[in-house]
Amino acid sequence: xxxxxxxxxxxxxxxxxxxxxxxxxxxxxxxxxxxxxxxxxxxxxxxxxxxxxxxxxxxxxxxxxxxxxxxxxxxxxxxxxxxxxxxxxxxxxxxxxxxxxxxxxxxxxxxxxxxxxxxxxxxxxxxxxxxxxxxxxxxxxxxxxxxxxxxxxxxxxxxxxxxxxxxxxxxxxxxxxxxxxxxxxxxxxxxxxxxxxxxxxxxxxxxxxxxxxxxxxxxxxxxxxxxxxxxxxxxxxxxxxxxxxxxxxxxxxxxxxxxxxxxxxxxxxxxxxxxxxxxxxxxxxxxxxxxxxxxxxxxxxxxxxxxxxxxx
Amino acid sequence: xxxxxxxxxxxxxxxxxxxxxxxxxxxxxxxxxxxxxxxxxxxxxxxxxxxxxxxxxxxxxxxxxxxxxxxxxxxxxxxxxxxxxxxxxxxxxxxxxxxxxxxxxxxxxxxxxxxxxxxxxxxxxxxxxxxxxxxxxxxxxxxxxxxxxxxxxxxxxxxxxxxxxxxxxxxxxxxxxxxxxxxxxxxxxxxxxxxxxxxxxxxxxxxxxxxxxxxxxxxxxxxxxxxxxxxxxxxxxxxxxxxxxxxxxxxxxxxxxxxxxxxxxxxxxxxxxxxxxxxxxxxx
Numbered sequence: 001x002x003x004x005x006x007x008x009x010x011x012x013x014x015x016x017x018x019x020x021x022x023x024x025x026x027x028x029x030x031x032x033x034x035x036x037x038x039x040x041x042x043x044x045x046x047x048x049x050x051x052x053x054x055x056x057x058x059x060x061x062x063x064x065x066x067x068x069x070x071x072x073x074x075x076x077x078x079x080x081x082x083x084x085x086x087x088x089x090x091x092x093x094x095x096x097x098x099x100x101x102x103x104x105x106x107x108x109x110x111x112x113x114x115x116x117x118x119x120x121x122x123x124x125x126x127x128x129x130x131x132x133x134x135x136x137x138x139x140x141x142x143x144x145x146x147x148x149x150x151x152x153x154x155x156x157x158x159x160x161x162x163x164x165x166x167x168x169x170x171x172x173x174x175x176x177x178x179x180x181x182x183x184x185x186x187x188x189x190x191x192x193x194x195x196x197x198x199x200x201x202x203x204x205x206x207x208x209x210x211x212x213x214x215x216x217x218x219x220x221x222x223x224x225x226x227x228x229x230x231x232x233x234x235x236x237x238x239x240x241x242x243x244x245x246x247x248x249x250x251x252x253x254x255x256x257x258x259x260x261x262x263x264x265x266x267x268x269x270x271x272x273x274x275x276x277x278x279x280x281x282x283x284x285x286x287x288x289x290x291x292x293x294x295x296x297x298x299x300x301x302x303x304x305x306x307x308x309x310x311x312x
Numbered sequence: 313x314x315x316x317x318x319x320x321x322x323x324x325x326x327x328x329x330x331x332x333x334x335x336x337x338x339x340x341x342x343x344x345x346x347x348x349x350x351x352x353x354x355x356x357x358x359x360x361x362x363x364x365x366x367x368x369x370x371x372x373x374x375x376x377x378x379x380x381x382x383x384x385x386x387x388x389x390x391x392x393x394x395x396x397x398x399x400x401x402x403x404x405x406x407x408x409x410x411x412x413x414x415x416x417x418x419x420x421x422x423x424x425x426x427x428x429x430x431x432x433x434x435x436x437x438x439x440x441x442x443x444x445x446x447x448x449x450x451x452x453x454x455x456x457x458x459x460x461x462x463x464x465x466x467x468x469x470x471x472x473x474x475x476x477x478x479x480x481x482x483x484x485x486x487x488x489x490x491x492x493x494x495x496x497x498x499x500x501x502x503x504x505x506x507x508x509x510x511x512x513x514x515x516x517x518x519x520x521x522x523x524x525x526x527x528x529x530x531x532x533x534x535x536x537x538x539x540x541x542x543x544x545x546x547x548x549x550x551x552x553x554x555x556x557x558x559x560x561x562x563x564x565x566x567x568x569x570x571x572x573x574x575x576x577x578x579x580x581x582x583x584x585x586x587x588x589x590x591x592x593x594x595x596x
Binding site: 017018020021024028031032033139140142143144145146147148149151152154155159247248250251252254255258259269270273274281285288289292293 | 442445522573576
């Protein structure tokens, strides 16, 4: 019951934050110097065309009235029309969303698969050669620019070896999956490195705790101590970091998708910024913020399940 | 412990954190980058923006260490001359948020009240946006250009420091030495500056060392997307972006600036790790 109460409370906490997010995003277009309608249509547009667009976008109304119009649009999923593509923004987002979500999820899976064993391995061998090797590799991975790694992987596995497509999204599900391998690997590099550091340090800290000594002196097998007592506790703090990284990787899609020409939310964002398609930009920023809030919510709920000490 | 052997004296003069190979390597890398940034003309006689169509896309050789690009410009010269901008983005992008964020966090943590709640709510809202998205949105509002990259990094960067320092102050606020200072009737300014600041600043500085790498990478990626430094100014991210279309037959245009970014990043990380060890052994 307590858990359910907490969940409801936590969901309700999102509402005010989400409202403030919408206000910020709404004001964004007004913070760009100049008349938004003029910006969209360009310098050469006639005054009457600008006035017509102003009326169409509701820019001739007062700010609060415009905001409520915007909010109403968000709630009814009517996000306006893209000026570049001449299609409803909602439609564009629905096409791009699955691509970015799969990219982020596959990157997350890659990071977990790499970092959990390596971090644990390094932590159990503190300051030995294996630990040093893992730490140095992680250090280098954190400093490498993702767009550079992306280009090198593209050159090696796309152009030279031709194992994976150089870019694009393909037609069939197999092609989709193949075109996500290199981008997801690139995205996961920095996340894996950060997770490895975190897990390694937690394992090192936990290994010297009294309850681990106690478990050993109780006569538990080495494996039981390692996996049930050390690894499990080391993973708790990692969940928070993983959630933060998932949010970061959503944003990182802007760069990765541009390099690999993946038609996801990130690429749509860059294209829309250069095309001054502000209706699309606004909706994208909202969608990104919404996804981050959902990730944070799920993490908090998961956290309370993982660590019974967390009281609500 | 007093040791009389000469080697004992020598050892004590060099603190152990300074003598680790990792810290020495980090310092050397950062120093080399600094010298490149300050005196680029010592290292190359080529002009980083002079076009020479007779030597387009020439692979690396003794005359052109990093090869030439599609305009026949020497890539090594462009990389060396670009060092300054990237270092400046990393250092300035970190320093200003470090100062402002720490001050805000310290005030919020120490005084609490309305200011604290307002600041924390503002942070909650800003944290709802992924980091890169927030930077790009600010760049969209302000417009393209190097100056706006700094502003975007400043507007986003302070959040981490404010949260970090506020958390530390909340813990220390009730420590005995602070209560003693309050009972002794010291002014708030004195307590904040002399007693709290030295104790909370070390974790902020440790974070700043890794933040330099993040700022450098973010700045370079803005140029890479075409939002930051504008052509033909040499900057590592911008050079990479230019070389992108030629990667299948002139890999050197993209390879070397990225490598320099990565190595400089490793340098700052190693420096930061050494600093962490130093501050840890020194304090508290």
